[in-house]
Amino acid sequence: MDATRNPLVLNWTGRAPRILVLGDVMLDRALIGSCERISPEAPVQVVDVRESRRQLGGAGNVVRNCLALGAEASLVSVIGADAAAAEVRALLTDCGAGDQAVFAEADRQTTEKTRVFAAHQQVVRLDTEVRTAITRESEDRLLDCLQAAGPLDAFIISDYAKGVVTERLCRAAIAWARNRGLPVFCDPKGRDFTKYSGASVLTPNRREAADAVGYPLSDAASIERAGRQLRETLKLDHCLITLGEDGMALFSAEGVHRLPSRAREVFDITGAGDTVVAALAVACAAGTDVRRACEIANIAAGLKVAKLGAATVSRDELAAELARGPHGMPPSAKIKTRDEIGRIAAAARADGRKLVFTNGCFDILHRGHTELLQAAAGMGDVLIVGLNADRSVTGLKGPDRPLQSEDDRAHLLAALAAVDYVVLFDEETPLELIAAIAPDVLVKGGDYAPDAIVGADLVRARGGQVRVVPLLAGRSTSAIVRRLT
Structure with a gap:
């Protein structure tokens, strides 16, 4: 700041x-x-x-x-x-x-x-x-x-x-x-x-x-x-x-x-x-x-x-x-660079606090997202959300995505009480970010097999957990886009 x-x-x-x-x-x-x-x-x-x-x-x-x-x-x-x-x-x-x-x-x-x-x-x-x-x-x-x-x-x-x-x-x-x-x-x-x-x-x-x-x-x-x-x-x-x-x-x-x-x-x-x-x-x-x-x-x-x-x-x-301040942290204060989130994670870990990490595009925030984040927040003391940057979303979803800029998506996530920190990543996967944060719990939403989740092997090698939270049926950004078009 x-x-x-x-x-x-x-x-x-x-x-x-x-x-x-x-x-x-x-x-x-x-x-x-x-x-x-x-x-x-x-x-x-x-x-x-x-x-x-x-x-x-x-x-x-x-x-x-x-x-x-x-x-x-x-x-x-x-x-x-x-x-x-x-x-x-x-x-x-x-x-x-x-x-x-x-x-x-x-x-x-x-x-x-x-x-x-x-x-x-x-x-x-x-x-x-x-x-x-x-x-x-x-x-x-x-x-x-x-x-x-x-x-x-x-x-x-x-x-x-x-x-x-x-x-x-x-x-x-x-x-x-x-x-x-x-x-x-x-x-x-x-x-x-x-x-x-x-x-x-x-x-x-x-x-x-x-x-x-x-x-x-x-x-x-x-x-x-x-x-x-x-x-x-x-x-x-x-x-x-x-x-x-x-x-x-x-x-x-x-x-x-x-x-x-x-x-x-x-x-x-x-x-x-x-x-x-x-x-x-x-x-x-x-x-x-x-x-x-x-x-x-x-x-x-x-x-x-x-x-x-x-x-x-x-x-x-x-x-x-x-x-x-007296009325709660503004969203901008929760959005951190990779260097900042590395220092924050190290300090939290030194104090014995359990770090939870999840990631996604979060292009149109919906109930499925918020329930995933609330569940993840309950698995530890500090919830860090890795957010795909615009270039990463385009590479994954196609040239018409994202629908909202990375800045807007980051601020919307940071405004949620369940989220402690948001950090952007440009890569196709959050593997490097997971390695830098070294979370105690890695959370993913959907029907993933735990072993197929990016970073699962890194987290387990440190004695951490990998958790999957099922998403609500019919709640997805793609479904919302189809209804709008």
Whole structure:
């Protein structure tokens, strides 16, 4: 979409914002399965694990979110010298952040969090961690890394109270960043927030803010009192309190700005705070003012909580949601290029969402088409429709077709609620497009034998499914054309 027409779009040009993150990195594991029985050994659920995932958590998840939003991001942290540490380093290298400023303490245990999911619900979480402060030697090494850092646009402190963000280190890091003219974004923990004094933006959630001020944030008046108190006593430029289903409240010199929640459905709040601070920092680093950046962060948080686990929000997803506005996404925002749909598919797959693909000419949209698309949408989380371009339709149907241009056909498909994305293809078959998207479910309408469907072998080779949805009798573009003539 055209960034110049929407002030909320991350619209930097020339280069990506450069973000440095200091904080507690951890290894997040997710065991995903189903639960249909109780153990005969004890009154506990039995989860049949079908999938295992690992990813960066804590400050590492903040880095992942910054990268997903198109920024350059690196991490400054301390871990152990154990097997989990090796996995953390490998994940940092794989995502492009690198581990050059991540140091090991031989006697330290790397934090691990293992979450067990069944039917999209978190059943239990297992934590393996230490919370002792890092050594003074480690503090000095981290400070040396800050001093040696190259050009930056923003600095994030992601404190998970696992011992990396000590009071001495935190105060020195904020002073270093402010002396360099960098905005400092702090995601805090604990009851005493004084070590975050002088930050540009502090982002506590409701409970964290309540712990810090010593009273519950139960209504608008108490929230406003707490926000003003934190901002004034800590000498913050801004304080952003996240309020879950009640949205956010931004406290600045100009007063308070309330933002309603943008979440349409909530599956899992894990990592929502990481998404907020990352989106806020990236938007500000790209030149957006803080109030607008908070609106972007609020939208990003709404996208994140609809995903399972510590998922990230991509720049493409955020741009599409910004285009959606309060009244729904316009059709044009659903129509993607092949490169765009490849990135969207990869991001959805990384977040554990099931991709469904179908294709066709859709020359005159009719009930048979809509029932096919509705059925396909129910087979997964994201429905991508491959649409034959005009040249492809002519090659398949003859010189008198299509009856409607590819642009009109794409917009009509995109206007349907069942359709998430539309992508055009010029080839006679969608084989190359299917290979690029790598769907979990391939759907075709009609009387096809599953093995005769183009791309069936590719999908099955990846462990996916091929489904055939019978079309309604007498409903076809050709039949409509015959009646009209």
